[in-house]
Amino acid sequence: MAVYNILILFLLLLFFSLSTAQPSADEQKLLLTIKQDWDNPDPLSSWSSTGNWTGVICSNTGQVTGLSLPSLHIARPIPASVCSLKNLKYLDLSYNNLTGDFPTVLYGCSALEYLDLSNNQLSGRLPDGIDMLSSGMQHLNLSSNAFVGDVPSAIGRFSKLKSLVLDTNNFNGNYPGAAIGGLVELETLTLAYNPFKPGPVPKEFGNLTKLTYLWLSRMNITGTIPDDLSSLTELTLLDLSQNKMQGQIPEWVLKLKKLEILYLFASNFSGEIGPNITALNLQELDLSMNKLSGSIPEDIANLKKLRLLFLYYNQLTGPIPAGVGVMPNLTDIRLFDNKLFGPLPSELGKHSELGNFEVSNNNLSGELPDTLCFNKKLYDIVVFNNNFSGVFPANLGDCDTLNNIMAYNNHFTGDFPKKIWSFAMLTNIMIGDNNFTGTLPSEVSFNISRIEMGNNRFSGALPLAAVGLKSFTAENNQLSGELPDDMSRLNNLTELNLAGNRLSGSIPPSIQSLTRLTSLNLSSNQISGEIPAALGLIGLNMLDLSDNELTGDIPQEFNNLHLNVLNLSSNQLSGEVPGSLQNGAYDRSFLSNHGLCATVNMNLNLPACPYEGHNKLSMSLIIVFSVLAGVVFIGAVAIWLLILRHQKRRQDLTVWKMTPFRTLDFSECDVLGNLREENVIGSGGSGKVYRIHIGGKGSAGKVVAVKRLWRTPAKSDAKSDKEFDAEVRILGEARHNNIVNLLCCISSDDAKLLVYEYMENGSLDSSSSSGAANWNMRTGRGVSREFFLFTEIIFTCGWIYRLRR
Ligand SMILES: *[C@@H]1O[C@H](CO)[C@@H](O)[C@H](O)[C@H]1NC(C)=O
Ligand SMILES: *[C@@H]1O[C@H](CO)[C@@H](O)[C@H](O)[C@H]1NC(C)=O
Ligand SMILES: *[C@@H]1O[C@H](CO)[C@@H](O)[C@H](O)[C@H]1NC(C)=O
Ligand SMILES: *[C@@H]1O[C@H](CO)[C@@H](O)[C@H](O)[C@H]1NC(C)=O
Ligand SMILES: *[C@@H]1O[C@H](CO)[C@@H](O)[C@H](O)[C@H]1NC(C)=O
Numbered sequence: 055m056a057v058y059n060i061l062i063l064f065l066l067l068l069f070f071s072l073s074t075a076q077p078s079a080d081e082q083k084l085l086l087t088i089k090q091d092w093d094n095p096d097p098l099s100s101w102s103s104t105g106n107w108t109g110v111i112c113s114n115t116g117q118v119t120g121l122s123l124p125s126l127h128i129a130r131p132i133p134a135s136v137c138s139l140k141n142l143k144y145l146d147l148s149y150n151n152l153t154g155d156f157p158t159v160l161y162g163c164s165a166l167e168y169l170d171l172s173n174n175q176l177s178g179r180l181p182d183g184i185d186m187l188s189s190g191m192q193h194l195n196l197s198s199n200a201f202v203g204d205v206p207s208a209i210g211r212f213s214k215l216k217s218l219v220l221d222t223n224n225f226n227g228n229y230p231g232a233a234i235g236g237l238v239e240l241e242t243l244t245l246a247y248n249p250f251k252p253g254p255v256p257k258e259f260g261n262l263t264k265l266t267y268l269w270l271s272r273m274n275i276t277g278t279i280p281d282d283l284s285s286l287t288e289l290t291l292l293d294l295s296q297n298k299m300q301g302q303i304p305e306w307v308l309k310l311k312k313l314e315i316l317y318l319f320a321s322n323f324s325g326e327i328g329p330n331i332t333a334l335n336l337q338e339l340d341l342s343m344n345k346l347s348g349s350i351p352e353d354i355a356n357l358k359k360l361r362l363l364f365l366y367y368n369q370l371t372g373p374i375p376a377g378v379g380v381m382p383n384l385t386d387i388r389l390f391d392n393k394l395f396g397p398l399p400s401e402l403g404k405h406s407e408l409g410n411f412e413v414s415n416n417n418l419s420g421e422l423p424d425t426l427c428f429n430k431k432l433y434d435i436v437v438f439n440n441n442f443s444g445v446f447p448a449n450l451g452d453c454d455t456l457n458n459i460m461a462y463n464n465h466f467t468g469d470f471p472k473k474i475w476s477f478a479m480l481t482n483i484m485i486g487d488n489n490f491t492g493t494l495p496s497e498v499s500f501n502i503s504r505i506e507m508g509n510n511r512f513s514g515a516l517p518l519a520a521v522g523l524k525s526f527t528a529e530n531n532q533l534s535g536e537l538p539d540d541m542s543r544l545n546n547l548t549e550l551n552l553a554g555n556r557l558s559g560s561i562p563p564s565i566q567s568l569t570r571l572t573s574l575n576l577s578s579n580q581i582s583g584e585i586p587a588a589l590g591l592i593g594l595n596m597l598d599l600s601d602n603e604l605t606g607d608i609p610q611e612f613n614n615l616h617l618n619v620l621n622l623s624s625n626q627l628s629g630e631v632p633g634s635l636q637n638g639a640y641d642r643s644f645l646s647n648h649g650l651c652a653t654v655n656m657n658l659n660l661p662a663c664p665y666e667g668h669n670k671l672s673m674s675l676i677i678v679f680s681v682l683a684g685v686v687f688i689g690a691v692a693i694w695l696l697i698l699r700h701q702k703r704r705q706d707l708t709v710w711k712m713t714p715f716r717t718l719d720f721s722e723c724d725v726l727g728n729l730r731e732e733n734v735i736g737s738g739g740s741g742k743v744y745r746i747h748i749g750g751k752g753s754a755g756k757v758v759a760v761k762r763l764w765r766t767p768a769k770s771d772a773k774s775d776k777e778f779d780a781e782v783r784i785l786g787e788a789r790h791n792n793i794v795n796l797l798c799c800i801s802s803d804d805a806k807l808l809v810y811e812y813m814e815n816g817s818l819d820s821s822s823s824s825g826a827a828n829w830n831m832r833t834g835r836g837v838s839r840e841f842f843l844f845t846e847i848i849f850t851c852g853w854i855y856r857l858r859r
């Protein structure tokens with residue numbers, strides 16, 4: 055090791071002295087010619103006989119041996135005169151703007167050993183005669199360009215090649231496995247991220263016994279991991295992820311002594327892990343998204359250097375080995391979506407700087423260890439949908455590094471540590487469906503944007519301020535007191551659900567400051583007083599005030615609202631329902647209010663409003679009016695019958711218009727034919743949701759979710775139709791992790807159907823196979839995928855959907 059360090063130091067010194075040497079007069083002339091041939095690019099402006107020679111590397115004798123010109127936005131083609139530098143060994147033009155074909159002018163550089171053209175926009179096929187490059191080539195890096203076609207077998211003639219870096223291109227043909235397998239000096243080989251023709255890992259790669267770095271992910275590899283590779287004992291990185299391989303992970307893989315990084319995720323491996331793991335240098339182990347079964351082997355705990363342990367989306371069962379709790383370097387644990395059971399390792403977090411902890415969707419039980427945040431690094435606790443019980447460790451109240459807490463649907467009890475609500479880094483708290491007790495502080499941390507704490511036993515008053523809060527759901531708790539008098543410090547709320555609590559007092563007019571609010575549910579409380587007119591002035595789509603003690607009129611301002619859900623039933627409201635709410639879509643909205651009445655629409659389960667002036671009229675006038683009314687009634691009935699007939703005819707002729715947002719393999723008939731009651735999976739005031747299997751025959755078909763919106767309440771005029779269409783179009787074209795794919799919109803005069811890709815229990819199965827999830831495995835490391843998946847999805851057009859059922 056020491057010798058190695060000294061060698062590096064020596065090389066650095068050598069490089070330093072070389073790079074400061076000046077080119078000889080002859081070489082300076084050549085450099086100036088090159089600069090001119092290259093169209094005098096700005097970055098080379100310092101090149102002049104008196105100035106400095108940026109990027110030029112010279113030998114002691116003044117000969118140019120290298121040009122190091124990365125990241126200079128050079129866009130003009132490389133001039134042939136570059137090769138007039140007869141001693142040019144090293145050429146780095148990475149991260150420029152080179153375009154066009156592979157620069158064959160470099161064939162003239164007969165001393166070239168190192169060529170880095172990576173991260174440009176070179177395209178086309180690699181020339182079959184690429185071996186006309188210097189035969190002394192040791193490092194060839196063409197990564198991150200746009201080359202297509204085959205990798206020519208001539209590449210196998212560079213017998214001195216130590217690194218061959220071809221990843222991240224568009225090679226869509228074949229690569230010469232046998233030829234590459236002959237490059238026995240190779241230490242680095244990358245072919246990853248190319249859409250090659252499917253095929254197995256070439257057995258000949260087993261001859262590359264000096265390989266330390268083998269990156270073969272996402273290149274359509276099929277078949278199993280060949281045992282021939284077991285001779286690659288120098289490997290520090292082995293990445294076969296995101297292919298279509300099968301079979302077990304061979305035992306020798308987990309015995310590679312020098313291996314530091316092993317990525318085999320999303321490749322369809324099956325069988326058990328291990329049994330014996332002796333790759334003691336492993337730092338990152340990612341076997342997630344396969345079909346691994348059996349339990350996590352105990353001796354995984356021997357991996358003292360392991361930092362990442364990713365085994366999520368498999369079928370692993372059994373407990374998490376107790377030894378995992380004492381692994382010294384473990385910072386990121388992702389075991390979600392397996393069938394693990396039993397308690398967590400007792401000292402988890404005590405012996406390592408645990409930052410990310412995700413074990414959701416398992417059958418784990420027992421308490422959370424109170425050591426999780428022992429080293430004050432924890433930012434993510436994702437433990438939802440398990441069988442955890444006991445209290446939330448009180449010392450998490452001192453864990454102010456926390457950013458995300460998802461603990462819903464367990465059996466936690468006791469006080470939720472109150473200090474947590476003030477953590478500056480915290481953005482997300484989802485702890486619903488437990489038995490937590492406790493109270494909320496008067497001011498919630500400004501960074502928290504989502505609180506879901508429904509179905510617990512929280513008590514006390516509502517917070518007065520939560521400036522960053524967008525979604526606050528706390529239904530079915532024991533919260534009491536009044537809504538804050540001044541609601542302006544909650545002004546970022548889009549959703550507020552406080553149903554089923556013990557709130558009293560009236561709705562303050564300051565609710566008008568919640569200008570972003572689209573959904574408000576205060577049902578089943580003890581709220582009294584009148585409904586403030588202000589509620590009609592914000593853009594609500596959903597309003598539920600049912601089962602309270604509200605009195606007075608429904609404000610005329612409600613005529614402005616475009617509500618998908620409205621429930622004012624079981625109150626003591628009175629007076630006439632505002633005209634635009636007298637719509638059949640709201641026939642369940644006003645039940646059990648003894649004083650409400652209607653005049654326009656009599657199908658609302660409401661009595662007719664009394665004619666106010668009648669006692670001032672004489673009997674005769676009443677009779678005249680009665681007769682007139684009778685005539686009008688008969689006429690109306692006749693017209694009504696006519697309309698009904700007309701409508702019936704129209705319904706038969708209803709024209710459905712489909713607007714697709716993806717290429718679809720079904721038609722509107724497939725959807726419409728299946729809108730049957732037995733397919734309903736949910737319904738609410740805004741409409742019904744159907745789960746529809748399209749394609750019929752067996753499992754070959756596709757499952758979609760269809761949301762049928764009730765007829766838009768307000769007059770469905772051409773203008774609002776246009777707005778709707780525009781909004782839906784935005785949704786349909788949005789491609790974002792947080793948005794379930796909207797496939798198409800089907801509409802007629804009477805109804806709107808939104809057709810979504812269906813996700814069974816929020817599973818990614820459908821989307822990961824189609825690649826639509828677009829979740830970048832590499833850059834996505836820091837982001838919890840569960841967070842995306844189970845977070846409520848707030849659509850831009852204002853409807854609020856929940857992906858979780
Ligand atoms: C040489 O020129 C480059 C770019 O023109 C500049 O960034 C660098 O600081 C200069 N070096 C010296 C030693 O003047
Ligand atoms: C070079 O590419 C970068 C990024 O691709 C771009 O921003 C820049 O404008 C390009 N410059 C030239 C000179 O083409
Ligand atoms: C290209 O590959 C060479 C050899 O492996 C490596 O040293 C160099 O850093 C790579 N270039 C870039 C920009 O990553
Ligand atoms: C190979 O993989 C790419 C994606 O990386 C895919 O688009 C292409 O269709 C695949 N080719 C075959 C034949 O499977
Ligand atoms: C390379 O591998 C192949 C197949 O694995 C084998 O037949 C051949 O003998 C090996 N060649 C060398 C030079 O080791």
Ligand SMILES: *[C@@H]1O[C@H](CO)[C@@H](O)[C@H](O)[C@H]1NC(C)=O
Pocket residue numbers: 298299300301322324
């Ligand atoms: C995964 O592997 C199994 C065999 O273990 C095979 O039946 C299945 O078709 C493979 N799935 C994919 C998507 O390749």
Ligand SMILES: *[C@@H]1O[C@H](CO)[C@@H](O)[C@H](O)[C@H]1NC(C)=O
Pocket residue numbers: 329330
């Ligand atoms: C593998 O582990 C099992 C039990 O853990 C042990 O009995 C067996 O000897 C080990 N095999 C090897 C090859 O180390």
Ligand SMILES: *[C@@H]1O[C@H](CO)[C@@H](O)[C@H](O)[C@H]1NC(C)=O
Pocket residue numbers: 337358359382383
């Ligand atoms: C592993 O942990 C030990 C002790 O905590 C530490 O000294 C060492 O640097 C860590 N190694 C790595 C690779 O993180």
Ligand SMILES: *[C@@H]1O[C@H](CO)[C@@H](O)[C@H](O)[C@H]1NC(C)=O
Pocket residue numbers: 392393394415416417
């Ligand atoms: C958890 O265990 C229960 C019974 O013990 C079982 O019914 C359930 O399917 C398990 N859940 C998962 C996700 O494995």
Ligand SMILES: *[C@@H]1O[C@H](CO)[C@@H](O)[C@H](O)[C@H]1NC(C)=O
Pocket residue numbers: 417419420441443
């Ligand atoms: C949850 O854990 C308790 C013990 O803590 C156990 O009795 C119960 O069966 C578990 N439930 C499920 C569904 O596994």
Ligand SMILES: *[C@@H]1O[C@H](CO)[C@@H](O)[C@H](O)[C@H]1NC(C)=O
Pocket residue numbers: 464465466487488489
């Ligand atoms: C909460 O406690 C009650 C009574 O002890 C129990 O019936 C209920 O199942 C518990 N809920 C949860 C989610 O653990």
Ligand SMILES: *[C@@H]1O[C@H](CO)[C@@H](O)[C@H](O)[C@H]1NC(C)=O
Pocket residue numbers: 521522523545546
């Ligand atoms: C909340 O609203 C205020 C304006 O009242 C705004 O300045 C602030 O950026 C918002 N915060 C978030 C997280 O959206």
